[in-house]
Amino acid sequence: MPAYLEKERAVAIEAVERAARVCTAVFQRLVTDETLTKKDKSPVTVADFGAQAVVNAILERHFPDDPVVGEEDSRDLQGDGGRALREKVVELVGSALDRPMAADEVLRAIDRGQHAGGPAGRHWTLDPIDGTKGFLRGEQFAVCLALVVDGKVRLGVVGCPNLPYDMSRPAEGRGVLAVAVEGQGAFQRRLGASDAAEQRIRASGVADPRDAAVCESVEAGHSSHSDSAQIAQLLGISKQPVRMDSQCKYVAVARGDADIYLRLPVSSSYAEKIWDHAAGNIIVREAGGCVADVSGRPLDFSLGRTLSQNAGVIATSAGVFDATMAAVQQTLAGKAPSAS
Helix, strand or coil, X not given: CCCCCHHHHHHHHHHHHHXXXXXXXXXXXXXXXXXXXCXXXXXXXXXXXXXXXXXXXXXXXXXXXXXXEECCCCHHHCCHHHHHHHHHHHHHHHHHHCCCCCHHHHHHHHHHHECCCCCCCEEEEEEEEECHHHHHHCCCCEEEEEEEECCEEEEXXXXXEEEECCCCCHHHCEEEEEEEECCCCEEEEECCCCCCCXXXXXXXXXXXXXHCCEEECCCCCCCCHHHHHHHHHHHCCCCCCEXXXXXXXXXXXXXXXXXXXXXXXXECCCCCEHHHCHHHHHHHHHCCEEEECCCCCCCCCCCCCECCCCCCEEEEXXXXXXXHHHHHHHHHCCCCCECC
């Protein structure tokens, strides 16, 4: 009998591998006119569109009835104004899929990502480039894909092209793909490797918070660095935090490179997007770690495109979760984030 979600796992790995190939190709020849501006003013590249088209095309081929909650839509690629960018995306998608796709097929693939999400049935959630600024700097970014069934994340894949396979031996190469299926544990493999050998990963066994390593977002606008510093002080942590973009932070916790990931609220009006956390969430949990919001509640992926009932995210190894949560709540008690 096939293992639970065996086909979905294999297809998701293929999709993330090919999307990561698109991102790497774009970075290698990135120029400023290949950069758009999102509404939030963060830079986005042709790689966002290419990666989303590649993943959605692969998912449609294997699971045509499964909708997708994705970050991008094709508006910036349409019409005469989007022609130059559209041509670049179409070329990239064809090379990544080993077959040509017409422009209208590519646009339709991108727009498969407009599903509303929710508590019933199956849907995938995709962030084609998580950590755009890290991508542009040549630092950490990730392609993140997860399967949500009846409101619960059951499968997650995170591809990290620039993350060392072994942080203690970074010279041995970069490129990590982490994958987890509910109840089956978490694993990593070399991104783009032909042998596809997998290694079980586990969160650290650190029990004393003073020995813990913290990772957090590079951008202070994503998580309060000052609150993080206060939490570290309460826990007796003297090590400087490691700052990196994207769900690579979840992978770092899942394989014991870090023990605590803090994403602390900076605005009372901001709701986290499900594609920013779904894949990383299950990978940490299947590696033996813990994930919750700043109130200690599990992340609720059943409410649509956002985590509207959660504030912030805390991911840790199991041994330091309670102490970390106590320090978080002490730090945030009576403090209302700005509404901006």
